[in-house]
Amino acid sequence: MFPITQFLPQVLESLSHYNNLVLQAEPGAGKSTALPLSLIDAEWLGDKTIVMLEPRRVAAKSIAHYLAKQLGEKVGGRVGYQVKNDRKISKGTKLEIVTEGILTRRLQSDPELSDVGLIIFDEMHERSIHADLALMLALEVQQTIREDLKLLVMSATIDTDLISAYMDNAAVIKCPGRAYPVSVEYSQKDTIRSHASNLSSAVASALESVLSPDKCGDTLVFLPGQADIKRCLSEAVNMFRDQPGLVFLPLYGGLSIDQQERALVPDPSGKRRIIFTTNIAETSLTIEGVTAVIDSGLEKVLIYDPASGMTRLDTHYISKASAEQRKGRAGRIQAGACIRLWSEAKYHSLKDYQGEEILSADLANLVLDLCQWGLTDYHSINWLTPPPIAHFDTAKDLLVSIGLLTDKGKATPLGEKASKLGLHPRLAAMLLQAKSPIEQAIACELAAYISEGDIFYNRRGVDIIERLIAIQDYKADKKSAMQSWPLKAAIVEQALTASRSLKNIIKASTKPTFFSLIELQEHVGKLLLIAYPDRLAKRRSDNCGRYQMANGRGAMLFDDDPLFGADWLVISDCNGQKKEGHIYAAAALALDDIHESIGHLLVEESVYQLDDKKQNIVGRKLSRYRALTLSTKPLANIPPEAFHACLNTLLQSEGLKLLNWTPKCECWLARAIWLGEVLESFPKISQSLLFETIDEWLLPYISDVKSLAQLKKVNIYELLVGILSWEQQQLLEQEAPLVYVTPSDKKVPIVYDKNQGPTVSVRLQEMFGELESPKIGGNNVPLRFELLSPAQRPIQTTSDLANFWNTSYFDVAKEMRGRYPRHRWPEQPLLEKPGHSIKHRRR
Known part of the structure; x- marks a missing residue:
């Protein structure tokens, strides 16, 4: 009971x-x-x-x-x-x-x-x-x-x-449950997650303990995935080959029904079963006779990346709840034992419950079902656990791109049909948009293959067409195909059953159909592209196995792959790394195939940019799909508005050097910027303002300009001056003058340095008679003087000439007399006549 x-x-x-x-x-x-x-x-x-x-x-x-x-x-x-x-x-x-x-x-x-x-x-x-x-x-x-x-x-x-x-x-x-006491033994290390060899050796060591002659009953070994099961099972068979009373069995979803049944029922000859399983055996399944559990503490989890639209299979530690479920398997019929291949400290750090799939999975199916139900607004849905809104929106965008949703989130007629097929929306869209009878038949087989998983035991390249050829061989002669190809017969049978079911649903012929290589090459790439338009991939360069996908992500082929060198691929399976992931399943296709499959998604646009060699703006007409450029053609003529728009963009990136930007322009801009900062009545001017208002002061006056060479001939200085009114121009000349006139009537340029302020570099003797520093900028800012030696080197800098003449001048003069005795360094500089530095000869 x-x-x-x-x-x-x-x-x-x-x-x-x-x-x-x-x-x-x-x-x-x-x-x-x-x-x-x-x-x-x-x-x-x-x-x-x-x-x-x-x-x-x-x-x-x-x-x-x-x-x-x-x-x-x-x-x-x-x-x-x-x-x-x-x-x-x-x-x-x-x-x-x-x-x-x-x-x-x-x-x-x-x-x-x-x-x-x-x-x-x-x-x-x-x-x-x-x-x-x-x-x-x-x-x-x-x-x-x-x-x-x-x-x-x-x-x-x-x-x-x-x-x-x-x-x-x-x-x-x-x-409460029906459970006998289960002893728990922990490992001292937590290294199994990153080293497959460590996991194998840890399992082998644990098996030696639970399979000792003084113990009885079957053993469940929980491992994260199929590859781990095959590796550990193979090593166990070899390790215990001298013990005929043991039978080693796998248990996971990809096995045939007969193989699964063999693991679920007691061995007919009474042998002790050692069942290597994934988390499929945690709950629900009745597995009689188990008295020991070896738990890796790991599971495979699909993680979805909304940025790439792809999922990756990660290995994670299980939750405490899952650990208890696994342990409980050992105490159903008698007291049992559980060996955990991780430390007790690690157990206490595990999360309490299993993570909700909705937080990390591809939501395309969910969103299509919700929209079909009439629930299109994320915020109005009665979530048990709300998914990340970014995942929800990405799924919506995908469904729109493959024709299953309208822009407003309502299911299209195609979407209504797709929701009834029991397929991922990508594959449903592919199946429903197949046109001819042969396309429909291939689409059914292709959808079934992708849904059921890879039919090969080991990697033989990524070409999906090769898999479909193997399926054709299997349909013709199972025995011969099993000898020629590394086939998982159970998966092939499931795929064929699924294919027949899909044919029934879409009312296609269910008669056995055999496809030639030519037929598969003609249709598979185009069909896949309907399902995976965002994973259209273009080779980055010649002799390269690196690709860029339409979603902006990178992907790589192994160097020895038969598809290496294909210019265009459509990828159905990639490991979803953030930068570049390895391709696991793909088909090659031609440019014409792309236009035929997703021509309605392509965007034609004209692009204009600077050609460094020609030193001119050139135009090209591009055919694009998202991040990819499919083709490009040169444009003979560039419309003025396009030239101006491109010029505006170039000026933002290249700067004003593209214009006839002379030192005179640079000086005018420095004066205007400075005066705008010190005088409220003068407008604020800056280089960024020139960029922002380029369509006001520049573009209207260069409507006839069609090349950078012509642009270089435009008098930019006149256009700059034209920004100001007449009154403002006069104010600029008066309050931010170009030159300073010395007491000796010599004109010296004023440098409007943004850090030091307006500065005049002049020989000290030219300044005799200038009693104090002149002021500009509305009589607010004294000029800064950089007083030079006879060798034109700075010997003093001051903005206060009056103080200089009365204080530090005498120290400067004393030092300079020793260096330059032939030049004037008078004791009374304010009475000295300005002008030449050298003393006059006495006659």
């Missing part, structure tokens, strides 16, 4: 009075296996059915078979299931176990769910996007058109307060 059994009356009673319930049942309680069968005969259910959501196909089918067996029936009777491309449900089915996407599409097509009385959300702690969306839509249906619809959320580890509040303060029932 399961622990949940004693809570069944409470669950039934709660659901008979209330529509919403949250059940937290610890591992082994029987919530997924004992509870559903007890509900199918509930009086309040009547003739309606129960729909139970499971996050994974293998779990959904496994539970359905188990429950049907408990009733002494085959699947498809009172207990049935529906997963992608596989359905076993009859008119007499009372309990339907489905994967999450199935319920979403059902809600879209039949919002009332008139034949459903209860929806069970199992393993809600995983917080998948589909589960969050299905719960959101189900609550809305319940609150609007189906007040009698009941919702039950279940999990072993879940934030019950959060879920209860979201479900209008639903009641919460907590049930």
